[in-house]
Amino acid sequence: MIPRPPALRFALLGGLLFATVRATAPVPLAPTAPPSVDRADLDLVDRALLAGVDRSATARARLVALGRDLRLADDNDPVALERQARALGLTRSDPVLRHHLGDLLTLAAATVPSSDLPDEATLRAYHARRVAAWTTPPRVRFTHVYLSRAQRGAAVERDAAETLAGLRARGVAPADAAGRGDPFARGARVGPLDDAAVAALFGPTFAARLPTLPAGQWAGPLDSPYGLHLVWVEAYLPAAAPPFERVRGQVLHAWLRERSATRAVP
């Protein structure tokens, strides 16, 4: 066999491989233009290589398969096969790989070589402009003593007033109030929850009145679809914006997503 330089060997064998694939591929449902190498394709491949997407599992598997078909290593070692395939430039010239890398870039629409990531200042500024997206709404933690209308009927208002008076007079702490009322399926100690979550459990009337209660004392009764509740607000937690460091990953997600939505890929 006459030794040929690697590029020429690819041109013959790769071309033969390509032709074989073309000949045996099932007839597509509609005519398609055969893949061709042009400047735009190579630009995409170059960007893919720069971004390291040729390290995708599919790309590497394709390189190993090509290396095996071309017998680029004697012992079929995948590492050696891949290395030899890359050395031959198959990443750029194999049509299947080329389109795979191009498709990855096209589908992603936002190539991110390390030089293209936002710097810290950019990311912090982005976070500051959109801090509401990562801000936790105000929340409340409370304990309640529940008096069931189903259990007590018309006496529920009287029972609530008497129980409240008793809780206050004896200085009963929230943790010790468990036995003073009726069982509530959701439990006695709640939260911290925002007002939408409170409404989802206790109804809108309860949720609307809850924020008006002073913290650290028994108050009420508050009305729910189920009965009356004597409430000890343990803490009001104001809206909180976690520090940038805690949400950095989410901020980067959002920044990249927004950038990909505006970036055009040929």
Place this chain on the structure above:
Amino acid sequence: MRRWSLLAALLLAACGDSASPPAAPGPSGAPWQRTEERAPCDAFDPLRQPFFGDLHVHTRYSADAAIYGTKADPRDAYDFARGGEIAVSDGGEQPTRRARLARRLDFAAVTDHAEFIGEVDLCSTPASSAYALHICELLRAAEPPGRQFGTIVQWLFPAGVDNPPPSLPFCTTPGIDCDAAAVSVWQEMQAAAEAAYDRSSACGFTSFIGYEHTPSRGGRHMHRNVIFRNHHVPPFAYSQLETAAGGIPQGLWSSIESECLEAGTGCDALLIPHNPNLSDGLQFFDPADAAEAQRRQDREPLVEIFQQKGGSECRFDRLVGRGVGTADELCTYEQLAAAAEVPGQRPPTIDAYPRRNLVRTAVEDGLLFEATLGVNPFQFGFIGSTDTHNATAGNTDERDFAGGQGANDATPARQIDDFLDTNPGGLAVVWAEENSRDALFAALRRRETYATSGARPVLRFFAGGLEGVACGAADFVARAYRTGVPMGGEFGAVRGAASPRFAVLALKDPGTATRPGTDLQRVQIVKAWLDAAGALHERVVDVAGDAGNGADVDPATCAPRGAGAAELCAVWEDPDFAADERAVYYARVLENPTCRWTTFVCKAAGVDPLAADCAAQAAAADPAFADCCLTSADDPFYAPVAQERAWTSPVLYRPESIATLAGEIRFGAGHGRDSVDLTIGIARLPDTVPLASAAIEVELADDDVFFRTTLPAGALTVAGDGSAVLRVSAENLDLAAAERLEHTVTLRLNSGTYRASHSRRWRAITGGLAPEPS
């Protein structure tokens, strides 16, 4: 289409978590491991809280949703679930409609069909190499609703044949790499879930990564949703196309086992079968042997009992007065006529309807297999979900249901004409300590869940000894967890020959300011049991509320009328209990009657199903609304007024499970000075395993296994009446991994195919922990 790059996804994955994070204990008192990095939740309740969610949501990534014209993607679906407004496609497949939940969800999973996600993506991306292909044009074409069937067949038919091809034919064209596209889409689904997951201490929302595995053998649905515990997921979403060779669903089981559960990556997953009502009896087939039964029990702890394509609990034909193995007249609720989507197959009569199309009868049959094989393959917990193909997770309000099949049912005429027997879908409710992936997933796996038909009642259900549990007692829930098992649990002869107790506590849906919740009508307990002769039985008992409360709806306005209950409670004992008869029990809660969604749509179209002159109105209206006037007198299942409901996961009574447990564990002074001293009572030995002469593995666990030992053959002491006692006594142990405060401890016995568990909240005693004596 804009989406994350492969590299970006990899970068961001590297930012957060390592490939195999160390298992860490959960918060004190939590019986589960934390398998991810996140802030502990501020709202943590050791007695658990109810979280409402949807584990079955499709977006335009699903081939059928794309054909139907849905434009929303997974990020839109999560935005919607969290309370945001999104665009929904109209009848022309244009995103002109807007939708928003009145009450956000606590959790959701986007579960797009894994089949053809790469192809769909290539066909939807303008610059892709496949975009101009005819089949891609078909996908994108805004075909008239109802004419999309041809496109559906051309796209999805391969998923319905045995030995399906690995992809659509165009994927073999040089330059078109559908697998690469599928990987990219799968990574975007993960990225969308990550962006939606609240990892802060507010724990406002949990997303689960998942997908749907969609075999439809000749139109017989054998679908499952794959739900992953955390972000450690397989590199590929293995669809029916990849797993078919292994059988249905064994191929999927094998894929999940090798690519997730046994992959050593920290991956964990469970599978949720759904729509057995369209499976022609194939969804729950007989297991080949005990090993296969155990495999199903391990892989599939839950079933989706209710969703847009009907309810699967049970079935009763009111016109002939018979049901499928039942006389339960409430089983007319949300039934589809057909038993499968086999072309040309006529809907079966009630007597020919496949028994295994229904969850209740499958659960009953599970008792038979438990008796004969020693393992129950159908030990399911229950959830509901929507299966929306509009990306509108949890959009279950009957009063403004705008469809769930894209353009197909985007107009009132189409809804009534072609989708009358669908419904807005249901919800999954999970009792968990906090709203995080680990906590919710642990609850899903232990089946502490219930399903609703779309409303949001709050429902507790316990079984066991339940000493001191009473409806008026403020410590109802705390005592119930100490003296019994919650929904989804199993128990033995805890009271000997006397009936165990069953406790139900139900709160009505509180509703919103503009839409108050509907009062409850009653609570029932459904019991199924296997008698000594091997025959199955079923009984439904009202345990609280009033079936005859006379509640109805105002025919003019659909406003509910009449008395009901905001809260119902009962502690019930089974008068027919027999200690040697294995049984399942679950609670079903019914709201007072309300108008079905079709009644609202029909009224708005000028054809009032509740009016005496409905027929005349229909004659003057668009023929599409003719079915508005169907009544319960002329349809076996449909009714314009219905009762929303909820179903708890069943509790399972097994005569050979652990009946009694007494003793304690002690924490000694110094390392390695701990001890265990337990006496375990079993009322009846299993028939399938010679337990008296076999070695028995004993485990104690909270968030991890903190004690394990194997007792040699003969350790069991058998009494003359067939009961047995196992004594576990060991000293000089290191039980440092055990929590020291009151919390749930699970005792497990394993021997061959025999497994039994006893799970209760143990009390903290001086220097140790102890179960409530029983």
